[in-house]
Amino acid sequence: MAHRLGRNQYGKAETRVVRIVRDSDRHDIRDLNVSTSLRGDFADAHIRGDQAQVLPTDTQKNTAFAYAKLHGVDSIESYAIALGQRLLEACPAATSAQVSVEEYAWDRIGDHSFVRRGGGVRTAVVTSGRGRRHVLSGVKDLVLLNSTDSEFKGFLTDEFTTLPETDDRILATSLVATWRHTGADSRTDVDWNASYDAAVATLLGAFAGTYSRALQETLFAMGDALLEAQPELAEVRLSAPNRHHHLVDFSGFRVDGLTNDGEVFVATDRPYGLIEAEVTRDGAPPAGDAWLAVPGFC
Structure with a gap:
């Protein structure tokens, strides 16, 4: 009996991205929970184990962090649009990219x-x-x-002890x-x-x-x-x-x-x-x- 691969997607769920804006002594914060998923022609990955068209979920996570700096977070909608477009550019086999963002609101004290x-x-x-x-x-x-x-x-x-000192x-x-x-x-x-x-x-x-x-x-x-x-x-x-809250290391990007x-x-x-x-x-x-x-x- 023949079987075929049905609908599928993959991505990185619940990346906790915290963006601190330090343009002045009065800081701002955007606190996000970001999930990304790619849909498209990934049959080779499922059937043959061929990852040639697969953009790793770790890369999706890193892109979510990088775009918090490169694009900024004026709104979660504009951030999600920019991030989704970037993922499509980076993964030609994907026909669509879905970016879900939850924002936790903070009041200033x-x-x-x-x-x-x-x-x-x-x-x-x-x-x-x-x-x-x-x-x-x-x-x-x-x-x-x-x-x-x-x-x-x-x-x-x-x-x-591996914890570094910080001031x-x-x-x-x-x-x-x-x-x-x-x-x-x-x-x-x-x-x-x-x-x-x-x-x-x-x-x-x-x-x-x-x-x-x-x-x-x-x-x-x-x-x-x-x-x-x-x-x-x-x-x-x-x-x-x-x-x-750990500083994201951009040195490998x-x-x-x-x-x-x-x-x-x-x-x-x-x-x-x-x-x-x-x-x-x-x-x-x-x-x-x-x-x-x-x-x-x-």
């Missing part, structure tokens, strides 16, 4: 600091005992990014912060909404306003600022995965004059460093079993 649009997820855990109540307020999935003013150097090394990097995280109120068992006049809004504003301000020599330093600065701003809080716990001067990055979500810390007010009443219901860092 400083000249080079941003929070993912939509903010985080508000959380609350209340533990009520007989004669005692604990209230934990918080936020999770608060995605933050500084495009500069972050370094990481002078760290301990051994024979397995200028992207610092990004998806923050989980939880803070414990004091006197919650007796107070009835707490404006919980105002307290939450002020707490998030304080955390954002500290993140944007702290020159970071490590994510640990940033976390302590955020917790310290929150306790300073709200005397009724006893402690704050912070958990921050380090969302790594055969394009004259194409350099990557801290402008195009690949965002990765695993593995990641997980930095966690607790900042506690001196003399604060004990938490009791307030934290037992809170998963994760304790």
Whole structure:
């Protein structure tokens, strides 16, 4: 019985392209998830294993990065049009190129600091005992990014250390912060909404306003600022995965004059460093079993 090859396509899915525009001290960010696919006469690749007409998916990925610099990202539509046209030029066997782009929007909180649009997820855990109540307020999935003013150097090394030192990097995280109120068992006049809004504003301000020599330093600065701003809080716990952004290496691209001067990055979500810390007010009443219901860092 004869069989024939039906419709087929191939490409590179979900290339995380982050473009930082550094034309001035006030940076801009375009954060993209790019998928490309080519359709056409690729029967030889499927039936005979002949790759002569196949543009590698790795090349498609590299082109997505390069065009973020060469074409720019004024809009995801114009970027996708330019990228698709380039892929057709590079792969004569393709009859069509499909480029799908998702853009993650960010709101500015400083000249080079941003929070993912939509903010985080508000959380609350209340533990009520007989004669005692604990209230934990918080936020999770608060995605933050500084495009500069972050370094990481002078760290301990051994024979397995390959991480290079850097004095200028992207610092990004998806923050989980939880803070414990004091006197919650007796107070009835707490404006919980105002307290939450002020707490998030304080955390954002500290993140944007702290020159970071490590994510640990940033976390302590955020917790310290929150306790300073709200005397009724006893402690704050912070958990921050380090969302790594790696500078894309353009040195292997055969394009004259194409350099990557801290402008195009690949965002990765695993593995990641997980930095966690607790900042506690001196003399604060004990938490009791307030934290037992809170998963994760304790």
